[in-house]
Amino acid sequence: MWQVYLKELTELMRDRKTLIFVILLPIFIFPVIFGIMGLVLSSTTAKAMQEQHKYVIVNGEQAPEFAEALFYHKNFKKVETDLKDPAELIAAIRAGDFAVAVVIPDDFKDKQHAVEQSQWQLIYNQSSQLDFMSRYFNELLENYTGQLQRQSLSALGVDPVKLTAILKPVSVEKVDTAAKRENLGEKFGALIAYILIPLCLLGASYPAIDMGAGEKERGTLETLLICPVSRSAIVLGKFLTVLSTGLAGALITVASFGIWGAVIGSFAGFAVVQEAMGAISAPELLMIFLMIVPTSAIFASLLLAISIYAKTFKEAQNYMSPLTILMFVPLAAAMMPGVELTTKTALIPVMNVALAIKELIKGTADGGMIALIFGATVALAAALIAFCVHWFQQEKVLFR
Amino acid sequence: MIEIKNLQKAFSLTKSNKLSDTEKQDVRYSNKQFLSVRNVSFHCGPGEVLGLLGPNGAGKTTTLRMLSTALKPDDGSVLINGVDVLKEPVKARKQIGFLSADTGLYGKLTAYENIAYFGRLHGMKEAALKQRIDELFTMLNMHDFANRRADNMSTGMKQKTAIARAVVHSPKVVILDEPTTGLDIMTVQTVLDFIKGLKAAGTPVIFSTHHLDEVASLCDRVVVIDKGISAFSGSLAEFSALSADGDLRDAFLAVLQQQPTEQGAV
Numbered sequence: 001m002w003q004v005y006l007k008e009l010t011e012l013m014r015d016r017k018t019l020i021f022v023i024l025l026p027i028f029i030f031p032v033i034f035g036i037m038g039l040v041l042s043s044t045t046a047k048a049m050q051e052q053h054k055y056v057i058v059n060g061e062q063a064p065e066f067a068e069a070l071f072y073h074k075n076f077k078k079v080e081t082d083l084k085d086p087a088e089l090i091a092a093i094r095a096g097d098f099a100v101a102v103v104i105p106d107d108f109k110d111k112q113h114a115v116e117q118s119q120w121q122l123i124y125n126q127s128s129q130l131d132f133m134s135r136y137f138n139e140l141l142e143n144y145t146g147q148l149q150r151q152s153l154s155a156l157g158v159d160p161v162k163l164t165a166i167l168k169p170v171s172v173e174k175v176d177t178a179a180k181r182e183n184l185g186e187k188f189g190a191l192i193a194y195i196l197i198p199l200c201l202l203g204a205s206y207p208a209i210d211m212g213a214g215e216k217e218r219g220t221l222e223t224l225l226i227c228p229v230s231r232s233a234i235v236l237g238k239f240l241t242v243l244s245t246g247l248a249g250a251l252i253t254v255a256s257f258g259i260w261g262a263v264i265g266s267f268a269g270f271a272v273v274q275e276a277m278g279a280i281s282a283p284e285l286l287m288i289f290l291m292i293v294p295t296s297a298i299f300a301s302l303l304l305a306i307s308i309y310a311k312t313f314k315e316a317q318n319y320m321s322p323l324t325i326l327m328f329v330p331l332a333a334a335m336m337p338g339v340e341l342t343t344k345t346a347l348i349p350v351m352n353v354a355l356a357i358k359e360l361i362k363g364t365a366d367g368g369m370i371a372l373i374f375g376a377t378v379a380l381a382a383a384l385i386a387f388c389v390h391w392f393q394q395e396k397v398l399f400r
Numbered sequence: 401m402i403e404i405k406n407l408q409k410a411f412s413l414t415k416s417n418k419l420s421d422t423e424k425q426d427v428r429y430s431n432k433q434f435l436s437v438r439n440v441s442f443h444c445g446p447g448e449v450l451g452l453l454g455p456n457g458a459g460k461t462t463t464l465r466m467l468s469t470a471l472k473p474d475d476g477s478v479l480i481n482g483v484d485v486l487k488e489p490v491k492a493r494k495q496i497g498f499l500s501a502d503t504g505l506y507g508k509l510t511a512y513e514n515i516a517y518f519g520r521l522h523g524m525k526e527a528a529l530k531q532r533i534d535e536l537f538t539m540l541n542m543h544d545f546a547n548r549r550a551d552n553m554s555t556g557m558k559q560k561t562a563i564a565r566a567v568v569h570s571p572k573v574v575i576l577d578e579p580t581t582g583l584d585i586m587t588v589q590t591v592l593d594f595i596k597g598l599k600a601a602g603t604p605v606i607f608s609t610h611h612l613d614e615v616a617s618l619c620d621r622v623v624v625i626d627k628g629i630s631a632f633s634g635s636l637a638e639f640s641a642l643s644a645d646g647d648l649r650d651a652f653l654a655v656l657q658q659q660p661t662e663q664g665a666v
Contacts, residue, residue, distance in 0.1 A: 003520045007509070014508040014549075218504035223565070226468045227521040228493040395471055396412070 004229075004237025012207055012245065022203045022245050026253035031260040048130040054098035056081040056089070062108035066144040070102070075136050089123050100124040100133060115152055185362030190335040192361060193354035195257075196250055197331060198324075200296040203249020205303055205320055208242045212307025213316035221398065235304070235392045239385060242300040243293075250292055284360050290374060291360075295353045297381035299327075301388045308388070309397050330354070341366075346373050349380055402467070402573055402604055407440040407476035409462055428628050436462045438628035440476075444604045444621060449595060451619035452608035453652060459628040460608045461501055464577045467606070468498035480573050494522065497571030501578045501608075503562045505550035511561045512546050515568050522569035529568075536564040539597065540590060556587035563594060574598055576607035580614060592618060612648040624655045631655050 012018045054077050060067035070076050079098045083089050089101040103121035105111075111118040124133065150163055158166065176183070215221040224234060302323065310316035330351035333339060341355040352373045359365040391397055410433045428435040437459040444450040454460050465471040467478055469489045478485040478492075485492040505514050512533060519529040537543050540560045545553060550561065559579070567574060576595075580588045595618055598605050609615065615622060615636070622639040624632040632639065632655045643650035 003517070007506075007513075007517045010513070011506055011508040218507070219500065219502040220504045220506060222465070222470050222500045223498070223503060223518065224521075225470050226493055226496065226498050227518060228490045228523065229521050230490070399465075399471065 001229075001233040001237045001240075004234055005240045008207075008211060008238060008241040009244070012210075012241065015210075018206055018210075018245065021206050022249045023252055025202075026199060026249060027256045031256065045130060048128075049132050051075065051132070052077045053100055053133045053136075054079045055100040055102060056083070056098050057102045057104070058084055058089075059104040059106045059108065060102075062104045062106060063144070065147065066104075066140065069140050069144065073136060073140060075133070076100075086121065086123065093123060093125065100137075102137075112148065112152075115156075179363070182362045182364060185358060185364075189358030189361035190354060192257075193357040194331050194335060196254065196292065196357065197295060197350060197354060198327065199253045200246040200250045200292060201299045201303075201324060201327060204242045204246030204296065204300050205324075207245045208300065208303035208307045209310075209313055209316040209320070211238045211241065212304055213310040213313050214307075216310075216398075217312050225398065231392050232389045235389045236385075239297075239300055239304055239388060242304055243296055246296040246300055247293065250296065251289075284363070284365075287365070287370060288357055288360050291353050291356050291370075291377070294374065294377035294381045295350065298349065298377065298384055301381065301384035305384070305388050305391050308392055309400075311400055334358070341369055343369075343372070347376055349377065353377060401443070401445055401479075401481055402606065403443040403477075403479040404463075404467065405441050405477050407437055407463060407466055407478070408435070408474045409437040409459075409466060409471060410435045410474055426627065436628055437466070437473075437625075440625060440628070440630040442621070442623045442630055442633040444606055446604055447599055447602040448604050448620040449599050449618050450604070450606045450621040450623060451615040452606060452623050452625065453610075453612075453615065454608075454625035455656070458625045460625050461577055463625060464498070464575055464606070464608060465500075468496055468500075468575055469493055470498075470500075494569065495572040497567040497569070497574040499562055499566040499574075499576045499579055501581070505553075505558055505561055505565075507551035508549060510547045510549050511542060511553070511557070511564075514550060514561055515565045518565050519568040524569060532568060532570070533564070536568065540564055540594060556583055559583055559587060560590065563591065567598075572603065574603055574605045576605065578608055578610070580609060580611060612652065616648055624652065626656055631658075 052075055055070065056079050057067055057070065071078055081092070081098070083092055083101075086101075086103065089103070092098065093101060101121075101123040103123065105118050105120070108118050122134070122137065126134075146167070149167055150160075153163060153166065154160060215224065225231070303320065306319045306323070307316045310319060327350060330348055331354055333348075334345075334351045334354035339345065339355070341352075341359055345355055346352045346369055356365065356370055356373045360370075412433045413429075428438065440459070440463050442450065452460050452464070462471065466473045467485070469485055469492055473486065480492055480495055483492045483495065505511075506517070509517065515533050515536070516529055519532065524532070537546055540563065542557075542560050542564065545557050548557070550558060553561070563576075563579065566576070574595075579591050579595075583591065592614065595605050595607065599618075619636050622632065622634065622636055623630055624639075632642075639651050640646040640648055641651075642654045
């Protein structure tokens with residue numbers, strides 16, 4: 001078994017493709033990807049925040065203070081128009097003449113004097129993901145309505161000192177009981193699992209293909225089979241190699257993430273991140289690693305089984321792509337808000353490990369639950385390895 | 401000493417494999433399975449070279465794979481020096497050196513590493529392994545490319561490496577599946593000389609081939625397999641006697657022609 005393992009490792013180390021997949025990709029490409037993503041996102045947000053919105057106002061003379069505030073706001077630019085009908089305004093917005101139309105009813109002042117509610121219309125395209133326009137508008141409107149409220153109440157003879165209490169009877173101050181780490185863990189814990197688990201699969205898939213289908217394609221499998229070594233030993237040797245590369249890929253990724261995180265953190269001064277990451281103790285890191293080991297074993301045996309079955313490299317790759325997609329289903333499920341670690345979710349493969357990693361990073365992990373997940377994952381991995389060994393004894397699989 | 405009796409092997413067919421018209425005419429196909437080898441028997445004594453002849457798809461490779469324990473026969477027996485291959489496959493494997501037809505090497509490993517890997521899998525000790533590989537390199541004239549990776553070798557170099565790998569553990573029986581196919585004349589000569597060397601050392605060699613001149617120059621015994629049946633098994637002299645003027649080609653064709661009427665002949 002160790003002979004097989006050693007030989008496969010030597011062969012892999014000499015293979016440039018493996019090195020790229022397992023070592024270079026996580027070290028350099030991921031930080032680059034995330035860096036670019038962050039850059040694009042922040043620059044588009046900044047752009048959206050600074051964007052000037054062309055607007056028209058109908059019956060602006062009914063609310064002169066508001067119209068003036070809107071006119072002087074740096075993100076709004078007034079456009080003159082004669083249109084009044086909402087349908088025409090919509091058409092004009094669709095045509096791109098301006099972005100927003102504020103329609104104030106022509107009896108607004110009268111209703112104001114009679115202390116009656118009146119309805120305004122704000123017409124704009126709401127499909128944008130970054131809707132800063134309506135935020136600015138609401139700020140302006142809130143200021144304006146505040147003024148009106150004070151005017152109306154003063155006119156009704158209310159003591160100006162008591163105005164604040166009347167307008168906002170209750171003010172709530174939120175006190176957070178969650179440690180900073182728990183907060184961050186909830187936000188990023190699932191994300192870390194989301195990156196870590198696919199990397200185990202990614203790092204393992206190329207060597208797995210090479211060791212099963214690749215060996216068939218090269219014609220070395222037959223020679224290997226007739227060596228006086230039991231087939232279980234051959235499978236286990238290959239399995240261990242796949243497992244090692246998967247784990248190596250994941251470990252290197254975590255390390256590169258940590259290092260890049262620290263580098264970027266120290267530049268940008270994300271003290272909170274540093275503090276939270278510092279709070280994760282060595283035993284917890286070890287537990288995260290312990291969770292990853294059986295998960296990688298599951299992937300390794302699945303990949304090896306596929307690879308042994310496939311006749312060629314290409315065929316194996318074709319079978320593996322649906323597996324990759326399938327794996328993202330439980331991962332995505334674990335990321336959904338409101339999904340918590342329960343006895344039920346602890347038994348769903350992959351999802352349970354993702355949830356466990358999240359809990360471990362949050363620092364709120366329950367020992368019994370972690371043990372249950374570890375047990376379930378190990379049991380599944382063992383079953384799959386046994387299947388792999390059985391699979392490797394089948395003539396119809398080996399000589400298809 | 402190798403003895404094979406009434407070997408039989410069927411492969412089940414999947415539904416997706418539609419049979420072509422020519423395949424339907426082959427008596428070995430039924431609805432459910434393809435009886436690749438129906439009844440093959442022959443034997444080969446110490447120091448004898450046995451040539452396995454037969455058309456493409458006759459069942460030669462399947463027979464040799466069963467001999468080498470890569471496949472398990474459905475019926476029949478294989479005895480190698482008294483060891484039942486079916487009952488004690490691991491023990492039998494130690495005695496067999498097998499070179500398959502479409503054999504390959506690990507491209508990232510050097511010639512030496514390729515051979516050493518299989519030597520170690522056969523449980524050889526490092527010192528003995530080193531000595532044996534050196535011996536084989538001299539025998540096959542391979543010292544020039546001992547440390548070259550298999551990816552960068554020519555076809556001839558690869559085949560030499562593959563042969564050295566097949567016999568690194570000094571097997572009691574050597575089985576070669578089309579060892580000379582696709583090689584240049586010099587390399588073929590090296591391979592044939594190597595087989596002669598094995599023969600001189602008293603090691604029985606079974607090899608399949610399509611080259612009748614190799615059979616004429618090397619073989620003591622000839623077996624012709626056709627449609628999964630050993631249609632002829634006997635000495636080279638008996639084989640050449642099948643044709644009027646002793647021509648092996650005519651003898652081979654004569655065996656194939658008589659075959660349909662004498663099904664099950666041994």
